[in-house]
Amino acid sequence: MEKWSGSAAICINEYQQVLMVRSKDADLWAVPSGGMEAEETPEQCCIREVKEETGYHVQIIKPLYIKHANINGIQVKTYYFLAQAIGASQGIQDPDQLIEEKAWKFLADILKLNHMYPEDVDLLRFLIGM
Numbered sequence: 001m002e003k004w005s006g007s008a009a010i011c012i013n014e015y016q017q018v019l020m021v022r023s024k025d026a027d028l029w030a031v032p033s034g035g036m037e038a039e040e041t042p043e044q045c046c047i048r049e050v051k052e053e054t055g056y057h058v059q060i061i062k063p064l065y066i067k068h069a070n071i072n073g074i075q076v077k078t079y080y081f082l083a084q085a086i087g088a089s090q091g092i093q094d095p096d097q098l099i100e101e102k103a104w105k106f107l108a109d110i111l112k113l114n115h116m117y118p119e120d121v122d123l124l125r126f127l128i129g130m
Helices: 042-054 120-128
Strands: 002-011 018-023 033-035 057-071 074-086 099-105
Touching: 002 018, 002 042, 002 057, 002 120, 018 042, 033 042, 042 057, 042 074, 042 099, 057 120
Parallel strands: 002 074
Antiparallel strands: 002 033, 018 099, 057 074
């Protein structure tokens, strides 16, 4: 069975907003995430993916959990991290050109969005304190 590993960042700012990205091909939102490259640690992957998809440099605060899923016969393992954005965004730099937009969203707004990974909403609720 094919395997895929990646990382995702949950970035929450001082206003309790979450950094989200919207895909180009569909009106679907998600936290910044992506696949690990060769010889890359989950932490390095997380930092790189946030930079590419949002233009923000991040510092990892702590690991949150590892999500395991089977998607179309592929064993998926995603490492989730709580991270803090540092400085201003340098703009979307996605080499895959999959990201249309980045935005800081309040939880009330996140609950109304179409999600690429709907299971992440419960984690966001928990982290923001609802």
